[in-house]
Amino acid sequence: MTGSLLIIAAFMIIPLMVGVLSARQSQETSEDFFVQGRAMGSIAVFFTVAATWWSAFAFLGSNATFYTNGPVFLTALAWNLLFGFMYYWIGKRVWFLGKRFNYLTPSDLIGDFYNSEALRITVAAITLIFTVPYLQIQLTGGAYLIEVASGGLIPFWLAALLFYFIIIIYVWIGGIRAIAWTDVIYGALLFFGMLYAGYYISTQVGGPTALFSQLQQTSPDHLTMPGPNGTMGYPMWFSLFAITAIGAFMGPQIWLRMYSVKHGKLFNLMPFLLGLAAFAYVGSVLSGYSGVLLEPNVANPDQILPIMLMEYAPYLLASLIMAAGASAAMSTANSQIHAVSTVVTMDIYKRYVNRDANQARIVYIGRLSLVGFSLAAYIMALTVPGVLVTIGIAALAGTAQLIIPTIGAITWKKAHPTAALAGLWAGVACVLLMTFGPLSAPFGYHAGIWGLLLNAALFVGLSHALHRRDTAVVERFTQARYDYDAEYHPERLPAYTQEITNSANHQ
């Protein structure tokens, strides 16, 4: 027990030390606090993106899904690849525009391109409303793991409170730099923890080959879709793939990790690195399926991994792996708390409350927002029950709606603000009505998919029907896109000449 408490203590103290060290390099400017002066290097970018993207949803939710619903979570291999691809294709363009026009938040880019205050407020509201529930599941998952690892000595409420204090302290002093540095440790722990936990637990049933052989005999439904409950067929396979990748990618915490990058070349490598890291899900396959054989009657499937670790692994090893799981939660929670505080500070305080705020004041408000949102998430973790994957997907379906106006802003000069606004509202309303309201999502696809379809249809249709009058803004972005292509995709430059010729002929 003493050893486990020491591991937990190390898990709590190391991030604080890293935060203090990173704070030595910090400057009291908003750009440094929120996006590390747009100078984050390759190792930090990879680890902070990967650790932020991988959460309690990945560490606990994946095991729980294999355990209860069969193989549908295998689609995670593909959604990691999609996330990586988007980080290159969309992220690099967002980074370029962010650097050119000094953006810090999603609203900055979307609001600036569409030249619309209503859209700016809508985007800020979506990022805040749908990020907080996702933040809550991180605290819930992480605190639960600490509670189990300590053998109940640290109760859930105290574990969540410790999470809350530690995150606040190191983000308060070090901003995104402290988060990125701690994420290097968290990311490595998470990757190896997931893989080793799966391998170790599967040895309890004779290893991976014996595991699948026994499953085929005793519970073959677990090895094919739609799974043992008959509910997780192809529609959910595709829904999880699209919603998880797009929803997480559009979270404000990932936007900050696009703006923070130092060199554009790094985006070219990220799809490979993020794709490679997805191999860790093999660990979840093994541990989730081992649970079917070893512990078939666990009431709360989110607890299957900690329960098996405590039952079958040496206590110290179990604690270490659970600390890795808590890392998954912590590394996402810290980034989300920091990101929502950025949105509140820049999109609400700086824009509507105090336009003349100096740098020190902005950073101070950012820090106060950290405390406020952490407190909200803590209260939710104590009071709102829920299954990790269910809450997670609903929250991701909301942020996923931002992908439509974002792609419009980075690629399409005809994209119209009214179209973007109508699409967003309709998409979010569709998600809410189908998730919490009287409507049910047709054909088994998740509400988020229907929201995206409606959003895209309205966006494209209305943009074709309406015409923008703010030509100066459109031209400013066209010039930026031209400069981007000139630097990174010179083979596309003739397209601009063709566009000008077509436009002249049309007139």
Add this chain to the structure above:
Amino acid sequence: MKYLTPLKLSIYGGMLFSFFMLESPLIMLANRIEPMVMGLPFLLVWNLFWWFALTALFLVAYFTNWGSPEPSAVQATKQL
């Protein structure tokens, strides 16, 4: 489409094909346990195979600048 280099077209085509094999309804053809490969169910092997193919393609994309000419190469061509 006409502004894509052949290399870029091949890379993006390969990626699209791999995603299609993983995420289109075609996946239901691989939704089976047998034949097991090295003791692993077929659906898992199918996913691991296409995951590996796509990850390798991302590495090829990185080494070839995602099919776009390097800016230095373009400048050199202009100077010529």
